[in-house]
Every structure is written in structure tokens, then in C-alpha cells.
Amino acid sequence: KLRKSSEENGALFFESCQINKVLTFANRIIGAEVIDLKNSQKIRLGCEYFVNAGGFWAKNIGKLSSPQIKIPVLSCEHQMLETAPSSLLAADINYILHNCDEKIAIFKQADDSFIVEGYPLVSRPIDPQDAKSKLNFQNPILSPKWGAFQSILSSAIDLTPGLGHCKLNKLHCVPRNYSPDGRPVVGESAEIENYFIATGVNYEISGGVGKLIAHRITREYSDEIQYQGDFWSFDPRRFTSNYNVTSFLMDRLREVPHRVNYDDPFLIQEYENFKTGHYLRVSPFYDRLQDAGAMFTQVMGHERPALYISKEDEKSIGLNLSDLRPRVLKFKGFGKPYWFDVVKKEYEACREKVAICDYCSFTKLELSSPNEEVVDFLQYLCSNDVDIAPGNIVHTGIHNERGGYENDVSLVRLDRNRYMLIGPTEQQTRCLSWINKHIKDNRVAVRDITNFYTAICIMGPLSKQLFTSVISDPNLIEAFQYFNYKEVDIGNATRIRACNLTHAGELGWVLYIPNQFALEVYDTLVNAGKELGIRHAGSIATRILRIEKFYVYWGQDIDTNTTPLECGRGFRIQFDKNFIGREALLKQKKEGIRRRYVQLVMDEEDGKKLEQPGVAWPWGNEPIYAENYSRPLGMTTTTGFGFTLNRHLCLGFVRHPEPNQIVTNDYVLNTRFKIEIGNHSYWFKANIHSPKLTDSPNNGNAAR
Numbered sequence: 001k002l003r004k005s006s007e008e009n010g011a012l013f014f015e016s017c018q019i020n021k022v023l024t025f026a027n028r029i030i031g032a033e034v035i036d037l038k039n040s041q042k043i044r045l046g047c048e049y050f051v052n053a054g055g056f057w058a059k060n061i062g063k064l065s066s067p068q069i070k071i072p073v074l075s076c077e078h079q080m081l082e083t084a085p086s087s088l089l090a091a092d093i094n095y096i097l098h099n100c101d102e103k104i105a106i107f108k109q110a111d112d113s114f115i116v117e118g119y120p121l122v123s124r125p126i127d128p129q130d131a132k133s134k135l136n137f138q139n140p141i142l143s144p145k146w147g148a149f150q151s152i153l154s155s156a157i158d159l160t161p162g163l164g165h166c167k168l169n170k171l172h173c174v175p176r177n178y179s180p181d182g183r184p185v186v187g188e189s190a191e192i193e194n195y196f197i198a199t200g201v202n203y204e205i206s207g208g209v210g211k212l213i214a215h216r217i218t219r220e221y222s223d224e225i226q227y228q229g230d231f232w233s234f235d236p237r238r239f240t241s242n243y244n245v246t247s248f249l250m251d252r253l254r255e256v257p258h259r260v261n262y263d264d265p266f267l268i269q270e271y272e273n274f275k276t277g278h279y280l281r282v283s284p285f286y287d288r289l290q291d292a293g294a295m296f297t298q299v300m301g302h303e304r305p306a307l308y309i310s311k312e313d314e315k316s317i318g319l320n321l322s323d324l325r326p327r328v329l330k331f332k333g334f335g336k337p338y339w340f341d342v343v344k345k346e347y348e349a350c351r352e353k354v355a356i357c358d359y360c361s362f363t364k365l366e367l368s369s370p371n372e373e374v375v376d377f378l379q380y381l382c383s384n385d386v387d388i389a390p391g392n393i394v395h396t397g398i399h400n401e402r403g404g405y406e407n408d409v410s411l412v413r414l415d416r417n418r419y420m421l422i423g424p425t426e427q428q429t430r431c432l433s434w435i436n437k438h439i440k441d442n443r444v445a446v447r448d449i450t451n452f453y454t455a456i457c458i459m460g461p462l463s464k465q466l467f468t469s470v471i472s473d474p475n476l477i478e479a480f481q482y483f484n485y486k487e488v489d490i491g492n493a494t495r496i497r498a499c500n501l502t503h504a505g506e507l508g509w510v511l512y513i514p515n516q517f518a519l520e521v522y523d524t525l526v527n528a529g530k531e532l533g534i535r536h537a538g539s540i541a542t543r544i545l546r547i548e549k550f551y552v553y554w555g556q557d558i559d560t561n562t563t564p565l566e567c568g569r570g571f572r573i574q575f576d577k578n579f580i581g582r583e584a585l586l587k588q589k590k591e592g593i594r595r596r597y598v599q600l601v602m603d604e605e606d607g608k609k610l611e612q613p614g615v616a617w618p619w620g621n622e623p624i625y626a627e628n629y630s631r632p633l634g635m636t637t638t639t640g641f642g643f644t645l646n647r648h649l650c651l652g653f654v655r656h657p658e659p660n661q662i663v664t665n666d667y668v669l670n671t672r673f674k675i676e677i678g679n680h681s682y683w684f685k686a687n688i689h690s691p692k693l694t695d696s697p698n699n700g701n702a703a704r
Contacts, residue, residue, distance in 0.1 A: 017043070022050055022065035022195070027436075029194040049217050051196045056140070056175045058199035059128070067191045071236065072243035073200045074250065075175035076123040076257055077142055079149045084167040085112040092162060100262040102155040106163070114166065118152030119261045125253040126175055128246060142173035177201075180243050180252050180277065182260030186212060186234040190433040197236050232559055237430040242280045242301040252277035273297055278326045283360040284454055284518035288526075292536050295321075295329040295339075299425045302361035307538040313342050334616040334678060339540075340641070347544055347643050349535035350506050354462040356525055357537050359455035359503075359510055363423035363431055366447045372417055373443045381438060383564065383581065385574045386411050386419070393483045393499055396572060398434065399581030403563040403588060407431050408554040412485045412499060420449075420497065420512070426555045438580070453497070454518035458525060459508035459542075462532045467498075467509055469528050491524050493517030504542045505549035505690075540640075547649050548642040550599040550690040557597070557637040557651055563588060566653070567597035568688055592662035595634065595653045599691070600624070600673055600684035602648040609682070610648060616678025617641075618650050625681070627672040629657045636675060644693045650675060650684065 003013065014034065020042065021033035031046040052069070054061040062069035090112035097106040104118035126140065149171060157164040179185050179200045186209050189195040196216065201209050212231060232238065242248065255276055273296075280301035283289070293313070294305035306329045314321055317338055321327065331337055349355040367374050378386045384396035390413045398407040407427055412420040423431050428450055435446050458466055468474045472489040480486060480500055488498045490511075497512035513521050526534065543553075552558050552567050563581075564570050565588050573585060602610075610617055618639040623632035636652035654673065656663050668688055674681045 014043075019061060019064060022061070022192075024065055024067075024192055024195075027067070027192050029192060049194045049196065051198060051213060051217075053198040053201075055177055055199060058177065058197070062197075065192060065195065069189045069191050069195060069197070070239075070241055070244040071185060071197060071199065072239045072249065073177050073179050073185055074128070074246070074253055075126045075177050076253055077126060077145075078123075078174055078176040078257070079117065079144060079152070080172045080174070081116040081149065081153060082169045082172060083114045083116070083163070084169045086114070086162075086166045087112050089114065089160075089162045089166060093160065097159060098262070099155065099159050102152075102159070103258060103262050104152055104155050104159070106156055106160060113169065114163065116153065116156045116163070118149075118155065119258045120148060120152070121258050122254050123257045124148075125250045127250065140175060142175065144171040144173045146171065176257070178253050178256045178260075180239070180249065180256070182256045184209060184234050185236050186231065187216065187236050190237045190429050193437060232426075232555060235430070237433055238300075238426060240300055240429055248277050248280060273328045273330065275328065278303065278328065281361075281451075283358055284515055285358075285522040288519075288522060289358060289536070290327055294536070294538065295327050297329050297539070299361055300428055302425065304361050304425070305358050305536070305538040307339050307343055307346065307540050308536045309339065309342055316341070334619065335614055336610075336617060343538075343540050343544065344643055346535060346537035346541035349533070350459045350504070350537055350541060350545060351644065352461065353533045353535070354458060354460040354466050354508075354529055355535050355537035355541075356522075356529065357457040357459060357539075357542060359457045361425040362450075362455055363421075363425060363428040364448075364450045364453055364455070364512065365421040365423070365432060365435070366414075366418065366449050367421060367435070367444065368418040368447075369441075369444045370417065371443075373441050374417055374419060377439065377441060377444045378411065378419065379577055380579055381435070382409075382411070383573045383579050383585070385577065386413075388413050390415050391485050393485055393501060397564055397569065398431075399563075399579070399585070400560055401581055401584060402561075403565075403581040403584035404560040405554060405558050405562050405564075406434050406560060408552070408558065410499075410501070410503075412497070414485070414497075422499075424554045452515060453512045454515055454521075455510055455512050456518075456522060456525065457502055457508060457510045458529075459502045459504065459506045459537070461507055463508040466525065466529050466532055466534070470524050471498075490517075490521050493521050493524075496521065503551075504545040505551060506545060543638070544640040544642065547599075547638055547640040547651060548645060548691075548693065550651070550687060552597065552651070553638065562597070563593075565589060566593050566595055592664075594660065594663060595655045596663040596668055596688070597651070597653055598668055598673075599687040600636070600650040600652065600675065601642075601645065601687065601691070602650075603683040603685065604647070606682040607647055609680075616680075618648060618675060618677050622650070623676050624650075624652055624654055625674050625676070626654070626657050627674065631657070633657060633673075645691065648682075654686070 016037045017034040018037055019032060020035045023031040023033060029048060029050045031044055032050060033042055033044050035042055052058055052061050056075050059071050059073055062071040090108060093108055107115040109115060177200045184201045186198050189197055196213055198209055198213055252274060255274060282303045286303060289305050293308040293310045295307050295309055296303040297306045309321060346355060375387055382396040382398055384394055386394055386396060388394050393410055393412050395410050397405050398409060400406050407423055410422040414420055432448055468477045470490050476486060482500050484500050486498055488496050490496060499510045502508040558567055563585060564573055618636060620636055620639050622636045624634040624636060626633055634652050634654040636650040639650045642649045656667060665688055668686050673684045673686055675684055
């Protein structure tokens, strides 16, 4: 039926053909070459779009184009037991049975037979070297392993005793594709325009993935698709090339199937990291951070410190982490995290003294041209005015034709014809791909320098005192204004790019250090900061700082469907110039917005309820309601406990309860909102601007 319907709408099917080449010109799809297996004749087909849905062979098909497509997937052996038909059992079971604890499923088929499948604790990835290298569309022949399936079958019989009386038909062992994070790889590739990927997809969501790919190709963006999300968690560009290494995939995929089936929807993913596949990308002072007590999360392959647990902290928390390697942050639960007091100390150092933070994972690109062509290009790419004086920094959005954020970046003007772009960690592949896609002038050059520079942030009211004490020329500090950039020397380390900002709203500097000097600069800062009470701070503390100040973050709060007008960033748009997305934003400005990004502050009395043991805290993706309305008006994005405000905070989008109504400031500010957390509702007050926070007593030493 599907084939007939497709053919009626113009689809053509070619049987007994094998893909031989994917044809491109100027990094854009122009066609495909196939071989007719009946007569070995090569046939070239012209096309505008190519979709690689090759399953087990997707990775190999990615190598048939120029440039090659890096698809970080491998297959694991997956076993399914098929029984003979049993009308007796079928009379009792007419549905699908899942046991989330044992990670098994029992499916009834149309002929009254049953399929039993499960996911062992350790899976067996299929080494590409052991599989047939020739593309012949035949999956590798995998031998069933009854010993490995025995525990799954026993659990299934315990769940459904009648299954034990069924006759067994066959134990199938088939390949099933997985990515390093267990999520599908669906979307346009980074390397070639109009080359789409759809692999690592479980059959349960294959229909939805097909619809999503169709919408991406036809550029249809209905409300139904738009407000369900931008599906960044599926995007192939969420990975760097490090993830494509076979040795890494063979290691990581041992635990992926067991982890992502049934577990994944119920975990706070940022704090439930994989045990395998670490040390892909580490900072030059990784060992120093580990010795300082760092607990790491992995982002784009980077080992990023989330928080620091010292020996003293271990005793107070009741943990023994001395022999833990790698020191990966783990947290299963929905209530108060065990590291709450540790993060509070880091937060206080950022606000009251001085803290040192690892920003190495930030995306760092350099754009240049012989003259000022790069300025014209960035003016078209960005919505803010980037023609600033050399030595200055500007925050700007990079938008698509609909006005949505493709990226949210800081641009540092190094010289009249040279910029450094600083973006979110997750944007390294995506941002480079977007820029290359829009460069029409070959005189503009872009270079990824993420791995060439180490980034350290010193943050807090005493950061000026620390910074002055270590740089070779202390006199330049008085002329070092906020949102300025200068090159400085620290000891023997030269040409350090120092930026007077922190990306968390606190006072301080981010230092972009050539890798060969990173260790020396780190040691110098730590030693000089001891008398100031310097403390290491991780990503959780800086996340809370920016949530408390109502700062948005791409990939967590905003995405390709979010416009600056919806998240209160309209002041960064310069409408008097031409840029991508301008017309859409002008239209939205005229018509008004239908959703608004807000900061929600929990009522004090409700906040006391969350202090009770075992009560769930907000962690993101909780429904938001307006008073007297039973239908959710939005969802939370990021959350945290604001230590200065002493309240739980949630960021998120809200709509008007009446369909298609404009969301005004008056509506947001005069409405009481409640958020459902762990099946309980709590009241919140909404802010549309950053709240006023109490100043630190050390502000006299501040950087500004």
C-alpha cells in the first residue's frame, strides 16, 4: 500500500540496483550513480536531494561521496526469539508487554505467534572489519547466541508464564544501528548540502522520522512541526569527527542499547553519563582539574568539569571517589542532588570572591579576508551590527530565513579584517557548516581553532585583582573596558586573547590561550589566586548564574524555531541593514509574538515544600499552566536553584490560553503560573527581564 501510494504521487522504484556513487558539485547533491546488478550497467540519476537511510550500511554509503560523510553509527547484535503460533496464549495477551526493569518486550504478531526481545547489560558491537566490506545490501549473517539470550527468556517467562509452554520457532540475531548517544541520526549532513541522513532509527518511530525528513526537504514549517521542537537531539551535526572513530564506537556501543532502551526517557541526561568512550578530548590541564576534585560530563567529546568534590566534601557527602577513574558525574533521581552544597560554594566564589572555570569546550572559529569582505559577510549573516571597532566584542544572533536562531554567538573583532567567533560547545560542527553554506565570496576564509586554544575564565569581584597581578603590563587594566579584547602576556606565555566578559553575567575575563602555554597560565592563576581564596567552579555553578540572570543558552533554551523577539532579545537586532531572517522578524514584530520566553520564580511557601526529603525538583521539560486553565501553555527548558534569590527558578516558553492570541508583557506579568513537578503543582511568578540581584561586598574590586 505504501509503495502504491508513493508511485501514484510520482515516486520511482529501482530494483536489483546497487548504489555506487553519490554525485556532488560544489558540496551540493546533483545525483547518484547506481549499478544494475542484472547486467552490471552503470546508471546515473539526477536529483536535488539524497537521503541515506542505509541502516547497517549507512556508514559505508557515506563514503561514496566527495567529500565523504562522517556518520558516527555502528550496529550491535540484537536477538529476537520468535515462537510458533499459540492461540491459547493469544487469547490472554492481545497487546505489547514491556518490563522496563528487566528491559524486555513481548510482541504479539498477526498469526498469534510472539516475539521476545531484550537488551543485555553489555551488547556486542559488530566490527566493520569483520562484516562484508562489499555493498550488496545483505546484512551480515550473525549466529544466534542462546547463552546470552537465556536471561532475557527467563525474565520473559517470569512476566508471562504461559510463554514457557510455547514452541520455539527461531532465535534471530540481527544488526541494529546505534549512535554514540543512542538517539537517531536524522537531518542534513554537515559536509554536503541537501544530503540527508536517517539512520540509528528504531522501527517504532520510523514513520515520524520519514515525515520529519519530508518536512525538512520541502521546507514546510507548520506550527505542528515547529513547536514540537527543532529536533536538534537527532541532528547529525551534534557530533564532531571524534565520534566517528571505530575504536571509540566499539567501546561506547557496548553500553548504549541497554542504557537507552527504557532508561533514557526517565533520566536527567546531563547528569547520567556513559561509562565508556571517555578521554576523546581533554584540556591540557585535565589531570590538574581531576586532582582538584573535578567530576566531569562529556559534551561534544570534551571532558567538561561539572563540579568539584574535594576530600573534605567527600566526607560530608558520604562518598569515596578516590579511585574513581574517569571521574564521571552520576546522579539518578529527581530530588535534591547530593552535590547541592558543593555547587553553592562554587557559586559563592563566582559572586563574592574569585573562581576559575574551564571553558575549553567552547566553539572557536576565526574568520578573515584580505580586505573588509569578512565584515560585509558577517553583517549579512548576523542580526546585530558587527562593524565594531577592533578590540571590541558584540553578542549577536545568526538566523535562518524564518528568523529562528541557527546560533547565538559572541564576535571578537581582532583586526579590521579578522574576527574570532565564540559559540556554544554543541555548535562546533553545526556553526562551521552553516557559515560554509553561506560563504559566496571565496575571499572570506573560516578556520576552526577550537582545538588550538585553551579557554580559562576567571570570574568574580576579585578577578580584576588576580588578573592585574599576573599580566606582564598591569597598567593596561584601567583602559580594559567591559566587552573589550586585548592581547596580553602572562609569564612566558604570549599572545593570550583576553576578553572582558564571562558569559554568566559576573565580572571577569575569559582567556584564550595557545595550547602550548595553557598549563603554565593555569598554574600561574591558581598559585596567584590562593591568597584571594580562589576556587574551581564547574558548569553547574555557571549554569545557575546565567539562569538567575535570565540568560538564554542555545540548544537548551533557544533553538532554530526561537526568534529574538520571542526571548526578549529584540534589542540586539539592527533592522536598518540586510541580514538572513530580516523579513520574517519584521513581520513578527508587526504582528506580535505568540509565545514568550520567561523566567519563573517559585513562590516562597511552595519552595519550602521542596525541602522535604524525596520530593521532586524541577529539572526541565515540566508543563507550565496559567491560573484557572487546565491546558499546558508551555514547557520549562532549563532550571536551577538561585542561591542569591534563594528560590527555585525555571526558564521556559508560555503562550496565551486563547488560541492564536498575542502574548503581551502585561499578560505575562499579571498572570500567575504554576508548574507541575512530580505530579504536584507549584506557583511561580514570571519575569521578562533579568531580576536585580544583591551586590557582592567585594564589588569595589570589580572589573567594570
